[in-house]
Amino acid sequence: MPLEVIHFPHPTLRHVSKPLKRVDAELRRWIDEMFELMYQHEGIGLAANQVDLPYRVFVINPTGDIDKKEAERVFINPVLSGGKGQEEAEEGCLSLPGIHAPVVRNSTIRVQAYDLQGNEIDEVLTGLPARVVMHETDHLDGVMFIDKLTPTQRAEILEDIEEFEIAFRSRQQSGERPSDSAIAARIAELEALRT
Numbered sequence: 001m002p003l004e005v006i007h008f009p010h011p012t013l014r015h016v017s018k019p020l021k022r023v024d025a026e027l028r029r030w031i032d033e034m035f036e037l038m039y040q041h042e043g044i045g046l047a048a049n050q051v052d053l054p055y056r057v058f059v060i061n062p063t064g065d066i067d068k069k070e071a072e073r074v075f076i077n078p079v080l081s082g083g084k085g086q087e088e089a090e091e092g093c094l095s096l097p098g099i100h101a102p103v104v105r106n107s108t109i110r111v112q113a114y115d116l117q118g119n120e121i122d123e124v125l126t127g128l129p130a131r132v133v134m135h136e137t138d139h140l141d142g143v144m145f146i147d148k149l150t151p152t153q154r155a156e157i158l159e160d161i162e163e164f165e166i167a168f169r170s171r172q173q174s175g176e177r178p179s180d181s182a183i184a185a186r187i188a189e190l191e192a193l194r195t
């Protein structure tokens with residue numbers, strides 16, 4: 001089954017992913033698919049739980065340009081530290097298409113992780129790459145950007161969020177989406193394979 005981007009409030013988006021213990025051929029194929037989906041939906045980052053996979057991995061290309069392959073990065077088991085400074089910027093999310101809001105984040109962050117070849121990543125990021133890495137690492141902890149808004153900002157997008165909730169629950173009722181318990185069972189199975 002091809003991967004697809006799941007939308008809020010799909011429960012996998014609230015799953016806290018455990019670190020990956022192994023990377024196999026299937027996971028590599030999924031990572032390729034994640035890049036494809038990211039470009040298809042005009043995103044600059046995509047986390048595994050946004051494609052219904054319970055793994056601590058995300059892909060980014062801060063340029064958003066499919067022709068700039070050199071900007072593509074895979075982060076496995078990312079750990080953030082040393083956040084400094086504060087900056088506010090507009091964010092969106094492929095799991096909440098059409099919703100945008102300003103989010104305050106650190107302007108500088110250190111990220112330690114592994115790439116797909118098993119090389120260690122240890123970098124201090126600023127600007128858009130820092131923001132994307134923080135947004136995607138949040139996903140792996142079950143956190144979405146709408147959780148970071150002030151009550152006033154949240155009130156402004158409340159109706160849109162409610163529409164997503166209604167749409168998702170009606171898809172579950174029609175059988176177009178699995179039940180919460182079926183989703184949880186599948187996640188546990190996939191998790192047992194690689195974490």
Ligand code: NI
Binds near residue numbers: 092093094095
């Ligand atoms: Ni997102």
